[in-house]
Structure formats: structure tokens, C-alpha cells
Amino acid sequence: MSASITIVGLGSGNPDRLTMGIVKTLQRASKVYVRTQEHPVMSVLDELNVATQSFDHVYEARDSFPEVYASIADILIEKAAAGQEGTNIVYAVPGHPMVAEATVQILRERCAHEGIRLSILGGESFLDEAFIRLGFDPIEGFQLLDASGLDASLLQPRLHTVIGQVYDTFTASDVKLALMELYPDDYKITVGHALGVEGQEQILQVPLYELDRVEGYGNLSLVYVPRSEDEMLRQRTFARLHEIVAILRSPEGCPWDREQTHASIRKNLIEETYEVLETIDEDDPEHMQEELGDLLLQVMLHSQMEEEIGTFNVFDVIQGLNDKLIFRHPHVFGQNKAEDAEAALSNWEQMKAEEKRRKGLDPGQASVLDGIPKDLPALMKAYKLQKKASKVGFDWERINDVLDKIEEELAELREAVEQDLTLEEKTAELGDLLFAAANAARFLHTDPEEALSMTNRKFIQRFHFIEDELRARGKTVHESSLEEMDAIWQQAKNQV
Structure with a gap:
């Protein structure tokens, strides 16, 4: 023994x-x-x-x-x-x-x-002295956190918070940065050194931004953040967002929000997505922040509707996403390796197939083209269809073959126009031309939606140039000839 x-x-x-x-x-x-x-x-x-x-x-x-x-x-x-x-x-x-x-x-x-x-x-425990010397009752709500690796997601303003093991100034700096994710820079914070030790105890109250300027940090140091009912401190938390959306949908909430269904706000989800894309194209981070919030609201509303009938809630959505991200990234969260983006994508596809097998689906019985949303914008959908088909060898060998195909489809469209075929036939030929153009984008390793969006922005800028130039001449586009506008367009091409 x-x-x-x-x-x-x-x-x-x-x-x-x-x-x-x-x-x-x-x-x-x-x-x-x-x-x-x-x-x-x-x-x-x-x-x-x-x-x-x-x-x-x-x-x-x-x-x-x-x-x-x-x-x-x-x-x-x-x-x-x-x-x-x-x-x-x-x-x-x-x-x-x-x-x-x-x-x-x-x-x-x-x-x-x-x-x-x-x-x-x-x-x-040092907590016994903290309760006495700092004068708070833990039954009001209390949490003890470790200064090493402190994460802002753990912070709950409605609880008294004691952060232990603040050994030195570097640790205090990390604590300050984590607290600043939630609290204002001038929020009053208490630092306690050697609480209850005669001749060594120090209790200092400082604004948050000075937390790492305090001297005397050591083995017996802690940081105390008093609890607060200030709703503004909760405005940066996901829990508060979930609460607000639930209130809006409650009987005491907003009449408009209460009336909405998945179908009635379906278009809002699409519109908000495109508004986010616009901020990306415009490289406008401030506007992007706002629009991402509007898009998140749509996710919250759809999740809240399901929570009300007991099918799932937004936390189930988050869990499902977390599980998926971890499962599909074995090169990050597991033992697999991925030296580049292509290898990482290969891992992703393999794990997607494994997910299907676990759900009882046979990947071998599925169509190669499965998994593409039917409501995608047509140009984007064409790109994805051809990308999937190319993975099984159904593809041109060279981009010149694609360019030849574009010329062929353009000739067929010309012929349809010259022979004055039906609108349906002309539309079909135009669709073939656009489909071939989308394929060219894939060979160029670019996104056709992005390429067309770039051209749209360029057209808008140049047309605005025409309007501004005409306005400087005391005219409008309605009062100008095509020849005049085309001449200004040529100027715009050199400047915009």
C-alpha cells in the first residue's frame, strides 16, 4: 500500500x-x-x-x-x-x-x-474575503472567472463578477481588453490586492481603461466588476437580441411583427442579402455593419417563429452550424491535413458525403447536380451547375473551346433574330448564350455574378458622368441626342 x-x-x-x-x-x-x-x-x-x-x-x-x-x-x-x-x-x-x-x-x-x-x-478562499471587503452578496448573482484566457462571451453584466489569478500587468491588460468588448471604457472597476492581509491589502477603484496601469499585481490580486441592471450593457449580447425578438413577436409586442409568417417575410431575406452584397461591392464597412444586422434579424425572426411552435430555436440553429463547421473541417478540428485551399475544399466535400451516409442517404444514388438551390439567381445557378458537371469530366478541355461555343451561340441568336423567330425561341437562344458566357467565367476562375456586377457598377458610374456633364451644360438626358450622349460616354471611358 x-x-x-x-x-x-x-x-x-x-x-x-x-x-x-x-x-x-x-x-x-x-x-x-x-x-x-x-x-x-x-x-x-x-x-x-x-x-x-x-x-x-x-x-x-x-x-x-x-x-x-x-x-x-x-x-x-x-x-x-x-x-x-x-x-x-x-x-x-x-x-x-x-x-x-x-x-x-x-x-x-x-x-x-x-x-x-x-x-x-x-x-x-479569497472569495470569502472578497465578499466581505468588497461588500456584495453572491446570492444576487455571481460568477468567478479565470483571468487567463478570459473570453468576453462569458461576461454577464447582471452578475457580480470576480476575476481571479490576475498575476501581472500583462494579464490585467488581457482582462481589460475582454471587458472592453462589453463595458464602456470609463466603467468603474475594482482592483483588490491581498484582501484581508494586514499591512498588504489594497482596494482601488479605477476606470476600465486604466486597469493595466495599476501597480502591485501578484498572486493575491483580483478584479471585481459590480453587477449592473443597465440595459445598455446588454445591448452587445446575443441573449439580449434573442429577448428583443421574442418580445416583438409576443402578444404585448409589435402588431406588425406578430402578423408575419415565413412566407410573408421571405422576400425580406432576399432583399437584405442583396443589401449586404451592395455594401461589400462598395467597400463600405460602416454600412455593412448595419446591413448585416438587418440580415441577422431575418434569421432571428424565422427562428423565433419556429421556437413559438416548439420545432427549434435559434440556439438549435447555432448548434447545428457549429457541429457542421467542426465536422466539415477535419483538417482544423481533427487529424486530417490540408496544405492549401484545394485540399481543404476536398475535405469539405468528403465530409458532406459522409453526412449524407449518416443520414441514410446513398451519395452514389444522388444526382451530381443535387444541392444547388432552385431559387438562386440564374447566372449564379448556371455557374454552379457547370462547376458540378465539370467535377465528373463533363467539361471543355480549354477556354478556347468555350469561346468557340459562345461564338456559336451568338450566331444562333443572330439567326433567330434575322428569321424573326418566336419570342420563346429567341429567349431560348439568348439563354444558351448567357449559359456559355457563365462557363467562360469558370475557366477564368472568376464569378459571373461578380463580373456582371462590376460591369453594372461601371455602367452606373459612366452614365452618372453623362448626366453630370449634361447638367453642367444646362441640359438633361431627356433633352440630349444619342450622338451627344455617346460622345460624353467616350470621355467617361477614359475617366471612370
């Missing part, structure tokens, strides 16, 4: 808060290890004649905290396994063993597997 391990908490830093039980456990121990000597209680242990060995040297020998914690656990497990039954190794940690102590969590898991008896004696 092996020795046992007892983990004790040394409290938040005030020696008077050590319990008698923990003191006796330390004095009776066969060997006492401490995670770090950098703690106010260590001087008292010397007075109590408790000999200790620290793991500070492990911090210096390892490159990251996870490596440090794993190494400490390895050493303790090794010492316990080599010890005799009846002996007790004590591992002392700052604060409470179950609060922000990664080594304790590792030991709890490993000791159970190794057959080593593990006991834990709680100590005063």
Missing part, C-alpha cells in the same frame, strides 16, 4: 483564519509540500515548526502553467506511491483547495486511478 495525500487550504493570506484542524494536520504530517512559498501564511508555518518543501522550482523549469500543474501532480503521486502505508503527505495550497486550484483537480482524478487515498480540508 502507498502513503495517503491530504490537501489543505492555507486561506486567503490572513494567518488568523487558519483553522485548528488544518494546523494540526500540518504539524502531524510526514511531509509537507506547498505549491508556492509566495504566500503570507508561510511565515507562520515557520513559527509553528512546520517544515515545508515548495514547488516554486517547477514553475521555473516549465514553459506553461498546465505543464507546471501536471509536474506537481506527478511528483506527489510518485512520493505517495513510494511511501509506506500509514504515512501522510500533506499538500498545502493558497486559498481553498477547490477554488482555482488546477493541481487539486488533477490529483482528484489521478489518485482515484492510482489507488491512493486522498483527503481535502477546506480553507478560507
Whole structure:
């Protein structure tokens, strides 16, 4: 049998808060290890004649905290396994063993597997002092977050928030940047150093932007963000958006929003999509931000309609998307490799086929052309159809073959016009010409929609040039001849 391990908490830093039980456990121990000597209680242990060995040297020998914690656990497990039954190794940690102590969590898991008896004696946590010294009641709503790797998505303004392990100015800077994702720059933040430790305690209130200018950060530092009911702090959260849309659709909400159905706002989704595309074409980030919000609203409304009848909600939509993105990117979230975009696309297609198999669908029975939305704009749809067909070898070999096809289709359109065929026949020939032109775009590695949009923008700019020039001459396009407008058009080609 092996020795046992007892983990004790040394409290938040005030020696008077050590319990008698923990003191006796330390004095009776066969060997006492401490995670770090950098703690106010260590001087008292010397007075109590408790000999200790620290793991500070492990911090210096390892490159990251996870490596440090794993190494400490390895050493303790090794010492316990080599010890005799009846002996007790004590591992002392700052604060409470179950609060922000990664080594304790590792030991709890490993000791159970190794057959080593593990006991834990709680100590005063830094949270106990925080509740007292900062004067808030956690039952009002409270969250404890780790400064390392703090993410803005975890922040909830309606909760009292304590951020622990703010070891240095660099960590404080990371905390500041995360908080600024949600809180205004001048929001009042409290910094606490060595709370409850006589002669060392400091409590400072500073605007958020000065958080990393505060001095004295160390092992006993924390940041406190008071809870707030200010609705403006929630305006940047997804939860608030979900709440607002639900209110709009509720009996007490907006009469217009309540009346809408998937069908009635179908066109809105299309319109908002094109308005986003316009901001992309115009390279207008400020306008893009607004239009992306309008597009997101359409997603929220359609999801809310389904939530009301219990089929799914927007969080199901998000989960489905997250699952899909992870599954279709095995070269990012799995073991596959992709050295370039072509390899990544190949992975994507393979995983799409695997998804179909898991749904009971046989990819071999599906049409090569499946998966193209029927309501896509025609030019975009033509491009996608030909792209899919090309993957199975149904394609021209060279772009010159495509250009020959364009000339052939143009000749057939000329013939249809010259012979004054029916409108339906002329339309069919025009469609063949456009289809061939879309294929040329694929060989040029460009998008036909994008190419035509570029030409549309160019036409608009040049026609505006004509209007401006005529206006400068005291005329309008309605008062000008084709010859005059064409002459100005030639000028526009050199300038726009």
C-alpha cells in the first residue's frame, strides 16, 4: 500500500483564519509540500515548526502553467506511491483547495486511478474575503472567472463578477481588453490586492481603461466588476437580441411583427442579402455593419417563429452550424491535413458525403447536380451547375473551346433574330448564350455574378458622368441626342 495525500487550504493570506484542524494536520504530517512559498501564511508555518518543501522550482523549469500543474501532480503521486502505508503527505495550497486550484483537480482524478487515498480540508478562499471587503452578496448573482484566457462571451453584466489569478500587468491588460468588448471604457472597476492581509491589502477603484496601469499585481490580486441592471450593457449580447425578438413577436409586442409568417417575410431575406452584397461591392464597412444586422434579424425572426411552435430555436440553429463547421473541417478540428485551399475544399466535400451516409442517404444514388438551390439567381445557378458537371469530366478541355461555343451561340441568336423567330425561341437562344458566357467565367476562375456586377457598377458610374456633364451644360438626358450622349460616354471611358 502507498502513503495517503491530504490537501489543505492555507486561506486567503490572513494567518488568523487558519483553522485548528488544518494546523494540526500540518504539524502531524510526514511531509509537507506547498505549491508556492509566495504566500503570507508561510511565515507562520515557520513559527509553528512546520517544515515545508515548495514547488516554486517547477514553475521555473516549465514553459506553461498546465505543464507546471501536471509536474506537481506527478511528483506527489510518485512520493505517495513510494511511501509506506500509514504515512501522510500533506499538500498545502493558497486559498481553498477547490477554488482555482488546477493541481487539486488533477490529483482528484489521478489518485482515484492510482489507488491512493486522498483527503481535502477546506480553507478560507479569497472569495470569502472578497465578499466581505468588497461588500456584495453572491446570492444576487455571481460568477468567478479565470483571468487567463478570459473570453468576453462569458461576461454577464447582471452578475457580480470576480476575476481571479490576475498575476501581472500583462494579464490585467488581457482582462481589460475582454471587458472592453462589453463595458464602456470609463466603467468603474475594482482592483483588490491581498484582501484581508494586514499591512498588504489594497482596494482601488479605477476606470476600465486604466486597469493595466495599476501597480502591485501578484498572486493575491483580483478584479471585481459590480453587477449592473443597465440595459445598455446588454445591448452587445446575443441573449439580449434573442429577448428583443421574442418580445416583438409576443402578444404585448409589435402588431406588425406578430402578423408575419415565413412566407410573408421571405422576400425580406432576399432583399437584405442583396443589401449586404451592395455594401461589400462598395467597400463600405460602416454600412455593412448595419446591413448585416438587418440580415441577422431575418434569421432571428424565422427562428423565433419556429421556437413559438416548439420545432427549434435559434440556439438549435447555432448548434447545428457549429457541429457542421467542426465536422466539415477535419483538417482544423481533427487529424486530417490540408496544405492549401484545394485540399481543404476536398475535405469539405468528403465530409458532406459522409453526412449524407449518416443520414441514410446513398451519395452514389444522388444526382451530381443535387444541392444547388432552385431559387438562386440564374447566372449564379448556371455557374454552379457547370462547376458540378465539370467535377465528373463533363467539361471543355480549354477556354478556347468555350469561346468557340459562345461564338456559336451568338450566331444562333443572330439567326433567330434575322428569321424573326418566336419570342420563346429567341429567349431560348439568348439563354444558351448567357449559359456559355457563365462557363467562360469558370475557366477564368472568376464569378459571373461578380463580373456582371462590376460591369453594372461601371455602367452606373459612366452614365452618372453623362448626366453630370449634361447638367453642367444646362441640359438633361431627356433633352440630349444619342450622338451627344455617346460622345460624353467616350470621355467617361477614359475617366471612370
